[in-house]
Amino acid sequence: MANLNRVLLIGNLTRDPELRYIPSGAAVTSFGLAINTTIGRSDGGDPKEETCFVRIVVWGKQAESCKQYLAKGRLVCVEGRLIYRSWEQEGKTRSTLEVRADRVQFLGGARRAEEASAPEGTSGALAVDEAEGARTAEGDEPPF
Numbered sequence: 001m002a003n004l005n006r007v008l009l010i011g012n013l014t015r016d017p018e019l020r021y022i023p024s025g026a027a028v029t030s031f032g033l034a035i036n037t038t039i040g041r042s043d044g045g046d047p048k049e050e051t052c053f054v055r056i057v058v059w060g061k062q063a064e065s066c067k068q069y070l071a072k073g074r075l076v077c078v079e080g081r082l083i084y085r086s087w088e089q090e091g092k093t094r095s096t097l098e099v100r101a102d103r104v105q106f107l108g109g110a111r112r113a114e115e116a117s118a119p120e121g122t123s124g125a126l127a128v129d130e131a132e133g134a135r136t137a138e139g140d141e142p143p144f
Helices: 061-069
Strands: 007-013 018-021 027-039 048-059 075-089 092-106 126-129 134-137
Touching: 018 061, 027 061, 048 061, 048 075, 061 092
Parallel strands: 048 092
Antiparallel strands: 007 027, 007 075, 018 027, 027 048, 075 092, 092 126, 126 134
């Protein structure tokens, strides 16, 4: 039987990204993501809005780019996988389920001066791919 662990989320940052470096020198950034969903009611009443909060963890050059370009409220698309972690704290076992991002795409308009100078036709979207570790403006690559 095949297994699949992929997550694709679009939402807004709940806080500014936090960048730190582990002893080996690798960069790690974490931030919260709020995903809003509107659910219609079968009885014809007003639709209900639900919000899901997810912790996102990004590694390497991509982590540094996220810290540089993202801020609270910014719309992003995150592709990654679910990671379950547990640890001991003050005699109690703690655990969390988070998304380890493989790719983060910055959506929406430019928020900082670096993005405001992006080439025309890029609509302010910027993609960061962990496999390549490079930033590319939307539309720079063929759509395949």
